[in-house]
Amino acid sequence: MEKIVVNFQPMDKSVKVRPGTTVLRAAREAKVPISTRCGGKAGCLMCKILLEPDQAAALTSPTEAERRKLGYQIEQGYRLACQAKICGQGVVRVPEDPLKAAIRKQLEQQQDDSLW
């Protein structure tokens, strides 16, 4: 079976995987960190990834669990890395961890405040 190239952004890391591999497993093979807490059971929503509209063919259709958990976010391109399987070449965007994003914003705010 021919392997498929998946690229992870913004870290720009690529990996070749077999069709049917979950995005989470592919990310681990590419050494791309994606947080999980539920062990890949669509329970924690920490493994959200973003798929650009022109990349939709890269992954299998959303599972029932993804639709139930993500709701309207599916239409925005969000998927669960533990549920979505790779079926074609594509680019997957890994959003910044919400906790890291909050800390980064706070640090940026403190830097701005210290300038005054």
Ligand code: FES
């Ligand atoms: S790993 Fe928990 S929802 Fe995907």
